[in-house]
Amino acid sequence: MVSVGVVGASGYVGGEILRLLLQHGGVDVTLATSRTMKGEYVFKAHPNLKGFTELKFTDDDPVTAASKVDLLFLSVPHGSSVKVTPEIVEMGTRLIDMTGDFRLKDPSLYPIWYGFEHPAPDLLPRFVYGLPETHREEIRNARFVANPGCIASSTIYSLLPFARSGMINDVTVVDAKTGSSASGNAANRASVYSERYNSIRPYRAAGHRHTAEIEQELSQHAGRKVKVALSAHAVNMVRGIQTTSSVFTDREVAEVDVWKIMRQTYRGEPFVRFIRDRDGVYRLPDPKITVGSNFVDIGFEIDRHTGRVVVISTIDNLIKGAAGNSVHSMNLMLGFPETQGLSTIPLHPA
Ligand SMILES: NC(=O)c1ccc[n+]([C@@H]2O[C@H](COP(=O)([O-])OP(=O)(O)OC[C@H]3O[C@@H](n4cnc5c(N)ncnc54)[C@H](OP(=O)(O)O)[C@@H]3O)[C@@H](O)[C@H]2O)c1
Structure with a gap:
């Protein structure tokens, strides 16, 4: 073994x-x-x-x-x-x-x-950038893999279909919300319960370092330089990341167009789920519903008033945003079935 x-x-x-x-x-x-x-x-x-x-x-x-x-x-x-x-x-x-x-x-x-x-x-x-959905064949043949950042993964998953299809604009605005486990288990002043609990802290309103890897990856797929204007907030969760991206499109986009590029990009991907329902509590992705699993949940809404597509993506930062993606890469590198060890159904309620 x-x-x-x-x-x-x-x-x-x-x-x-x-x-x-x-x-x-x-x-x-x-x-x-x-x-x-x-x-x-x-x-x-x-x-x-x-x-x-x-x-x-x-x-x-x-x-x-x-x-x-x-x-x-x-x-x-x-x-x-x-x-x-x-x-x-x-x-x-x-x-x-x-x-x-x-x-x-x-x-x-x-x-x-x-x-x-x-x-x-x-x-x-x-080193191969370890996002299996975009670098599958390179990872299969790699000895050295750089696993992506958690906010970066969530953002790339939601914007990849737009980058690939040429629908993305020069700048996309991304609002990220992240749980406390994303900053590890070393205690510091900001992580003290009485400071962290009940807060929505814009800990990196501009200049988040994941911006660089997001732009690197999306630009590759778009075939030109694209930028993201990323703001990150620490919110009242232990696990989870939600990124809400505003994609301003040059032309009017219909729902069917967005479904088409989403399906084209993620057809057959075992860990990507589309979440968009007419009614119910979980009409769009909520990080709560990915907890414990290797899923990325992606949904969208079209805002005709301002000409944007709002794309929402959620992951468990410790799994799809870290450990799960790395085990997915390990499976590719060692020739195991891609989903081996990663089939856990998310918890509900969490
Ligand atoms: N947390 C997330 O959601 C997340 C997501 C994606 C990527 N990451 C990345 O994954 C890595 C680990 O994150 P984490 O959240 O697990 O952090 P963590 O909870 O702080 O754990 C880091 C571990 O590394 C060990 N360590 C610290 N300095 C070291 C050194 N110089 N040499 C060897 N070991 C050292 C520490 O153990 P000892 O001090 O006992 O040796 C500690 O247990 C980081 O690079 C982080 O940015 C984290």
Whole structure:
């Protein structure tokens, strides 16, 4: 059986990768690292895993970890992956990097969006952007995958049909709402319950770093430079991302046109659902309805008054926005059925 390991396994994303891998059936989880919880059972950090594994955390550094497994998930903070990745690439171990360190193809964008000069620009082309619906064949043949950001994934899913069909305008306005787990489990002043609870905090009204990867991917599909004006808010949820995008179109667009490009883009995709109903509580996507699953839910409304299509997309940030997409990529890289380990039906009520 293929052996896999997770570095940064005490974090939220690392915990979700472990949960998905433990019920996958085709891989053996042989290693989970945490520098602060060495020697502890992984269920000390992730109590939901009690009874499913007796694995204990090690404090192997990422390079040593990579030497012990066939495929490694690197689930550490931005900026710490690039310090160790060159050695792992040299070693050749299959790697799925959850950070933003290898998502951008143009090294000149790193100082602008991430605040550092990229120390290994020659490695950027060796990483495939890990969105299975858009880079399926490249991921299948990849050894190194850069898993997308959570807000980026949700936005790309909703705008991809418009980029591909040429319906997208030069600038698209995107309003993102995100749950608290999106910023990881390290405590800080902003994450204190009394500050975070009941708040709608515009934590990045402009300049969100996911803008760069969204523009990179959409521009590729549009065949020209497209921009997104992204504003991100922290809202009162633990899990979930909702992106509401205003696509201003050059021509009048009918419902049937939007359905057509949505179906053309996502026909046969196992993890994309269209949500648009005439009545009921959940007429359009709500992140609550994706919790626990690898689905992205997409819906739309046409606003004839201003000539825009409002596209709403929702995901569970920890799954379709992180761990689930990475396991989907792992399935492609290792030749498993794409949905293996990812068929969980979302919770309701959540
Ligand atoms: N949360 C999300 O929804 C989400 C979505 C998409 C992508 N991501 C990305 O996924 C990565 C992990 O996110 P997260 O939310 O799981 O963060 P997290 O909860 O803060 O976990 C990060 C883990 O990395 C370990 N760590 C920290 N610094 C390290 C270092 N220098 N070397 C090795 N290990 C280190 C920490 O464990 P120890 O200190 O015990 O070693 C910690 O458990 C980040 O790059 C994040 O941006 C997160």
